[in-house]
Amino acid sequence: MxxxxxxxxxxxxxxxxxxxxxxxxxxxxxxxxxxxxxxxxxxxxxxxxxxxxxxxxxxxxxxxxxxxxxxxxxxxxxxxxxxxxxxxxxxVHTPAMGGGVRVAYARPAALGTDRWLAMVGAKAAGYAPACVVDCGTAITVDVVAADGTHQGGLIVAGLAAQQEGLAQLAPALPRVEWSTRAPFLTADTEDALISGYLHGTALAIQGIVRRCMKNDAARLTPVLTGGDAPLLARYLDMDVCLRPDLVLEGLAQLP
The missing domain is CATH 3.30.420.40 (ATPase, nucleotide binding domain)
Structure with missing residues (x-):
């Protein structure tokens, strides 16, 4: 042959x-x-x-x-x-419409490109309608509808930013290391700081996500991403989809 x-x-x-x-x-x-x-x-x-x-x-x-x-x-x-x-x-920069997501901002370039790409990644993975929470230096929250329409979002300080800010305003307080197992009420200042950062941030995320769910007629899927997402997910009293590399996943979807 x-x-x-x-x-x-x-x-x-x-x-x-x-x-x-x-x-x-x-x-x-x-x-x-x-x-x-x-x-x-x-x-x-x-x-x-x-x-x-x-x-x-x-x-x-x-x-x-x-x-x-x-x-x-x-x-x-x-x-x-x-x-x-x-x-x-x-x-890559944020467009008004791209990756299947239509940005809500009047000036799309003002929306962090990582936030847009996280929504692109969430939609591509089949999570939309979704509440995307990116847990980095800043914690950003964005709601994206099933058709990719961005509903808006908000920004709060992340774990490291909280500690840096408190260290500047209250330098007598100790710096702490994050823990995967932290009690809620403590009898020690260092442990109280750890609890405040971790439990406090997790409760803030839960409250924000549940408020978004309450205000949206569709059933939103909470999606956590970012460097601190695996740690903070341990302290959440709610089911979430954990995708630490969602920004890169969104970037991979672009032509």
Whole structure:
């Protein structure tokens, strides 16, 4: 029998980045899906990021990023990729309509691109109508309807921001480490702070989500994302869908 040659199309890979206020998250993607999970590093650990990128079997074909921090971190990352991969990353900005989501803001560019992408990710995953809670340096809440119409949202201080603010106004109080098991009422100042941050923030999230549910005729799915989402989910007295990498999932959905 004559030999029939087979040709496999080359897999086109992307590297996606979410540059937040305090951390960088990145992941590889192929055909709209995250591959191998996301990685995270603080802004002062860029050499660790570069070391991991050097270890990749091959550079990506395309790089896209969302940046809600200052331009310096994105600039350092971009310079490294240009130098080592000859790739200039594409920065994504919030449109009035994109990824199946229609932004409620009169000036769409004023809505953090990470918030828009989290809604894109939630809708693509089949959660809409949804109440999307992004638990980062700031905790953002956005409601998106089944048809992708953004209903609006709100912003409160995240765990790290709460501690930084209290440290400035009450420097005598100790700094604390977050705990996966914290009692509600305590007899110790450090434990009382931990309880206040964790239980207080969780109760705030619950109250906001339930208020959104009460005000919306549709049955909303609560979706938690962001770096502190797995920790805060432990303290919630309600069922939520936990998707820590939802911003990257939304970024992967864009053409």
């Amino acid at each position: 004559p030999h029939r040659a087979t040709h496999r199309s080359r897999i086109v890979t992307e590297l996606l980045m979410d540059i937040g206020n305090s951390r960088i998250k990145w992941a590889r993607a192929h055909e709209g899906q995250i591959v191998g999970g996301a990685r995270a590093a603080s802004h002062d650990s860029l050499e660790h990021v570069f070391s991991e990128w050097r270890a990749l079997a091959a550079p990506p074909d395309r790089v896209r990023l969302v940046n809600v921090s200052d331009a310096s971190v994105a600039g350092q990352l971009s310079d490294w990729m240009t130098s080592h991969w000859a790739i200039r990353p594409e920065t």
